[in-house]
Amino acid sequence: MIQRIQTLYLLLSGLLMGSLFFIPLAQIETDTQEVFQFIYRGLTNAEGETVTPTLALSILLTVATLVSFITIFLYKNRTLQIRLCGINLALLLGSTGMIYYLGSQLADDSSVVSYSITTAFPVVALILTFLALRAIGKDIALLKSMDRIR
Known part of the structure; x- marks a missing residue:
């Protein structure tokens, strides 16, 4: 049934992953005081132009969000x-790893990466x-036990 606790867990997981499309994941500041935002589709400069696209991360986050809702x-x-x-x-494990990997790869040795709290969202999800x-496993066990009683 749709009113089970696993529905709430999956809904919260999907909402957390969906929020990553609207909030920056990290901020990268170079030694020339230039600030870049690391968002789901890549590294963007102050004008909002994508400097380095990350298509794999975009696809991974989209699929993880859709699977939660489906x-x-x-x-x-x-x-x-x-x-x-x-x-x-x-x-979700892959997206967590890819966020930290891309964050470290997009930054130079002289730049500083400041991860935001949103990078923890895939771990919470x-x-x-x-x-x-x-919870789904417990439901299956409960239904099997009811079938034995009949």
């Missing part, structure tokens, strides 16, 4: 929900997705 509406097929949660865990996976 998993909510597959409440009748719990085994598929568990598989999609596992896929989403891998996507990872924990919420794991909690949803456990």
Whole structure:
């Protein structure tokens, strides 16, 4: 059913991942006092022009967000929900790694990278997705126990 606790976990996970499209991930300041913003689509300068695009990160964040929302509406097929949660865990882990990797690669040795709190959102979404996976597993166990009683 859609009113289960895993729906809340998956919804919060999807909202956290969706918020990454609107908030900068990091700020990179060079030694020439030039400031760049690291957002989901790449490194942008002060005028908002994309200096270095990061298409892989954009695709990864989009797919992770969509999988979270799609998993909510597959409440009748719990085994598929568990598989999609596992896929989403891998996507969230990959997006976390890619954010930190790209943040360090886009910055020079003389520049300073200041990560914002939004870089922790994929980790929180990872924990919420794991909690949803456990709750779905508990639902399956409950339904199996009810079938044994009949």
